[in-house]
Amino acid sequence: MATAAAIAEIAAPVRRRRHIDPVIVGASVLIGALVVVALLAPWISPYDPNSANILATNQGVSAAHWLGTDPSGRDVLSRLIWGARLSLLGPALIILIATTLGTVLAIASAWIGGLFDQVVSRVMDILFAFPGLVLAMVAVAMFGSGPIAPVVALSIAYTPYITRILRSASLRERNLPYISACYVGGVPARSICSRHLLPNIFPLLLTQAALSFGSALVTLAAVSYLGLGVQPPTATWGLMVATGQTAILAGHPGASIASGILIIVTVVAFNLLGDRLANRHAVQGL
């Protein structure tokens, strides 16, 4: 028994050598490529995304327009490339704000406990009752449409998800002896939270951020689709699905389908990434 355990433990570091997960690599490369495309839009987009050409509306795939043109004669590929900017920036901001807020609230709740924890939990429960889309619609009704109101509303809507999951993880960590040992060792509370708790919940934080990104992208696209967010003629994928609808009826579904596929692919990439990160975390947690 003793030797078997010893051998297993000696062997452990070798087995631990992180093998590369092709799904994580694939999803990361895809997401990275989308970000690069968004950043390089001015240089790689073949046309001005907003220049309409009434002589070339609803064109099919051609050498001049790889993905055809939309009902206003704008180049679909150019609009997809430029649309990547706001379509990715919106969810990125939402996730950045929501995870930052959520992490701080979660760790503070777990550490301070008591009344603070109860108040935070109740407020999060109340926010939970409102779906993100509803919150975004209310925000637009109050502050007018445009890119800012939905982003702020969705940041608030996603905070409870992140807070709830990270709070219970922080609470679990907080009750482990290594945190007690830090406390008994005289480590200041702030350092315990930032240098011990945070790194230990970080893999979960990344997972949640990736999973929420996909969901935020879809919700934001839905907001755009409903005409509540970014206004035409600005290109976002969600808006392109919406404005392409008239063309679908006219038998030219290209623009809608292309932007729809892009949304789906991006969301799937983020979800796969989140899923695999979660699995890896679970394995390492053993």
Add this chain to the structure above:
Amino acid sequence: MPEPAAPLAVEVRDLVKVFRLRRSPGIGGGRSAAKTIVAVDRVSFSVAQGRSLAVVGESGSGKTTLARMAVGLERPTAGQIAVGGRERRWKHVGSRERRRRAREVQIVFQDPYSSLDPRQTVGRCLDEMLRLHFDMDHARRTERIAALLEQVGLDERHAAAYPRALSGGQRQRVAIARALACEPRVLICDEAVASLDVSIQAQVLNLLSDIREETAVSYLFISHDLAVVRQVSDEILVMKDGRVVERGQTDRVLDDPADPYTQRLLAAIPRPGWHPVADPESDLVTS
């Protein structure tokens, strides 16, 4: 034999801890009945500098709660704890006071698998303690880390290892090194060897005895295992349901228990390879 002149490292008087278990509110709402558990009930003891006191008792008898109060993880419901002659207060304990207390009492927990931060190397773990408590430059800290690792029977190379690369016994050694890094007067071991293999248990126990000789640290040694207790403690405290039922010199209590509960406790632990009566033929425990 406690010399009356030896200064007391820890003195505990009439310590009480009551846990209130709040049951989830019933369907009818209203105030739920609060159930209380008296985990520690008027316990008093003292440990002289350089001495070792064992606390034994069945599961749930309040041993861990006692230890957690001694290190400030749990606030006593009543009673006093004095360390190094200084009375503990429980309100407004800032981080400076906590740091000072860290240099008085340290603890080693039972489970070596969760008592080290998985995201911190052994070296950084010890370094954190040294930075916090002593004004040493980088070179001196590195030297001290090597010395601490050697003291607990590890190697300088282990400084770069993450806990997951270490065995249970090695992790427990790191936890002991971390506790010693603060140079405490009192080291509390809460079942510190219970989860280890018997052979590794013996090594760690020997290590703890060596450390006591080298540093004059006092031990509060919590254990289920009476063979272990005999090896490491001068005196013994037997607890049952939060109360002390018997106390005295270790050999006297183990060889001639007065309280019926202690007698039952002794009878209940026939461990293979352990001989309650000194047996010159068998040298298993010491070899």
